Amino acid sequence: MKSIKIKDLTWDPAIYPRTAKSQQTINAYAEALSINAKFPPIKIQRVFNYTNANGNKSMEATIILDGNHRCVAFQENGIKEIPAIEWKDTPLDYEENKTALLLESAQCNTIHGDRLTPNDKKQVARDIASKDPECAYTETVLAEKLGVSQQTVNAWITDIRARQRTNRNSIILKLSLLGWPQEKIAEKIGLSRNRISEIVGNTSFGNIDTLLAQGREMEYIAAHYQMDLALTWAIKLQRKTDQEKFKALGWGLRTWDQWYFNNCDEQFGDDWPGRIPAQLIAHTLYYFTKPGDLVLDPMAGGGVVPDTCLVFERKCQAFDLAAQYKKDKQDKRPEIEYHHWEPQKEIWPVTKKPDLIFFDPPYYTKKKKEYEQKANKDIPSISSYTKKDYIKFFKDYFTLAHKNTKPTTTLAFLNADWRDFESTPAAEEKPDNAITIFDYHRLLSETGWKTIFRIECPLSSERLTGNQVQKMQDKRILGTIGRTLLIAKKNI
Numbered sequence: 001m002k003s004i005k006i007k008d009l010t011w012d013p014a015i016y017p018r019t020a021k022s023q024q025t026i027n028a029y030a031e032a033l034s035i036n037a038k039f040p041p042i043k044i045q046r047v048f049n050y051t052n053a054n055g056n057k058s059m060e061a062t063i064i065l066d067g068n069h070r071c072v073a074f075q076e077n078g079i080k081e082i083p084a085i086e087w088k089d090t091p092l093d094y095e096e097n098k099t100a101l102l103l104e105s106a107q108c109n110t111i112h113g114d115r116l117t118p119n120d121k122k123q124v125a126r127d128i129a130s131k132d133p134e135c136a137y138t139e140t141v142l143a144e145k146l147g148v149s150q151q152t153v154n155a156w157i158t159d160i161r162a163r164q165r166t167n168r169n170s171i172i173l174k175l176s177l178l179g180w181p182q183e184k185i186a187e188k189i190g191l192s193r194n195r196i197s198e199i200v201g202n203t204s205f206g207n208i209d210t211l212l213a214q215g216r217e218m219e220y221i222a223a224h225y226q227m228d229l230a231l232t233w234a235i236k237l238q239r240k241t242d243q244e245k246f247k248a249l250g251w252g253l254r255t256w257d258q259w260y261f262n263n264c265d266e267q268f269g270d271d272w273p274g275r276i277p278a279q280l281i282a283h284t285l286y287y288f289t290k291p292g293d294l295v296l297d298p299m300a301g302g303g304v305v306p307d308t309c310l311v312f313e314r315k316c317q318a319f320d321l322a323a324q325y326k327k328d329k330q331d332k333r334p335e336i337e338y339h340h341w342e343p344q345k346e347i348w349p350v351t352k353k354p355d356l357i358f359f360d361p362p363y364y365t366k367k368k369k370e371y372e373q374k375a376n377k378d379i380p381s382i383s384s385y386t387k388k389d390y391i392k393f394f395k396d397y398f399t400l401a402h403k404n405t406k407p408t409t410t411l412a413f414l415n416a417d418w419r420d421f422e423s424t425p426a427a428e429e430k431p432d433n434a435i436t437i438f439d440y441h442r443l444l445s446e447t448g449w450k451t452i453f454r455i456e457c458p459l460s461s462e463r464l465t466g467n468q469v470q471k472m473q474d475k476r477i478l479g480t481i482g483r484t485l486l487i488a489k490k491n492i
């Protein structure tokens with residue numbers, strides 16, 4: 001036990017579960033103090049990685065687990081220090097131990113005189129359950145810690161657990177439809193392979209058609225079953241032909257080699273720098289793959305390729321180096337695996353040989369800042385490379401892909417001309433700084449690939465403001481809205 005300055009303590013409302021301080025208790029304690037009554041020590045915990053009330057991150061703090069009323073009463077009586085014991089004698093990572101701290105605090109508060117109200121306890125149980133989709137804290141544990149019956153805990157959290165189960169099952173189903181082997185899903189989700197097999201075999205999402213017949217929107221149905229829109233569409237359109245799917249999605253099927261789409265269909269893929277329309281991917285799948293084929297997306301960004309594969313019943317393995325895809329069972333896009341491609345090291349993390357590689361890399365330094373923000377500082381996106389390294393990356397990548405794919409694999413490579421046109425009239429541009437589609441075509445040829453289609457997928461010119469256009473016109477600057485999909489086959 002030690003004596004600690006009250007002003008150095010933090011009352012954290014997220015941990016100390018009392019909805020409101022009781023002035024009555026404080027007054028009673030203050031009165032007892034004035035006649036020299038002795039109080040048991042308060043319980044505290046030193047933490048790091050703490051965000052304080054002003055939003056300052058990475059702080060150290062000493063938080064109160066038990067004894068908040070005593071602290072206030074001491075202060076009101078002009079006493080600056082209070083006896084305290086530490087729960088754990090070494091500082092804890094706050095973020096990692098939040099639930100354990102909350103539960104310890106709740107348990108202390110159920111034991112001593114000034115008890116938590118049933119509503120406080122309910123709130124604690126619900127907070128813990130929602131942060132614990134793995135159900136590490138069972139109903140029995142929660143009941144014991146909060147001093148209530150298991151039935152009570154069950155009634156408090158049953159809706160949260162049901163939602164988590166459906167959500168977990170929908171993730172399992174999605175990974176299974178994308179072709180993940182059950183062992184790999186089991187490892188990702190943290191369940192046994194047998195359990196995964198049962199869930200894949202038995203999960204039913206009721207009758208989506210009934211909800212549709214009732215006039216429910218896809219968003220409503222997705223929310224109802226706790227699954228994302230892509231999976232909802234996939235289930236609705238299962239076993240329909242590709243053409244029927246285009247029709248149901250309202251995407252006109254282009255039968256020529258210019259694919260212009262006004263907008264991204266927001267239902268597929270996340271908002272991501274350089275996001276591409278699902279329609280563009282669907283066209284690539286339509287012309288160059290068949291249902292059941294395996295698609296590799298090496299730089300998946302916001303996940304529009306796996307989403308489209310799901311709807312069009314193609315398997316998909318997707319990677320990206322964005323920090324959010326690092327190993328974490330809870331991420332929003334479990335189908336995207338974290339991988340930093342360094343093709344000169346010849347590491348090929350793909351488990352089966354793909355039928356199609358849909359490759360949408362950063363277009364040289366375009367959106368460099370945005371991709372830097374997504375990545376870890378020490379693991380750079382190729383958009384931070386010099387021109388020489390960027391070109392070498394593709395030469396090595398195309399070589400590696402050639403070595404690790406089937407004779408029939410198709411490579412779909414999306415990119416745009418990068419020209420040094422900023423503030424430069426077209427006639428004065430320095431061609432040495434540019435990287436154009438001709439360069440990628442040359443690299444493909446040098447590494448054993450033959451370009452068989454060049455499909456133009458222009459961006460909308462609407463993204464340029466009136467002012468920008470005026471400036472460009474005045475200075476005779478020629479902008480780029482072109483974007484090209486090169487389709488290559490192996491030259492064997």
Ligand SMILES: C[S@@+](CC[C@H](N)C(=O)[O-])C[C@H]1O[C@@H](n2cnc3c(N)ncnc32)[C@H](O)[C@@H]1O
Nearest residue numbers: 272274275276299301302321340341362381382
């Ligand atoms: C053009 S974006 C992909 C956008 C995606 N198709 C979409 O529509 O959301 C390119 C992606 O490449 C990733 N990337 C860049 N360099 C990488 C590397 N060396 N290894 C893995 N991913 C990389 C970036 O993080 C970025 O998400």
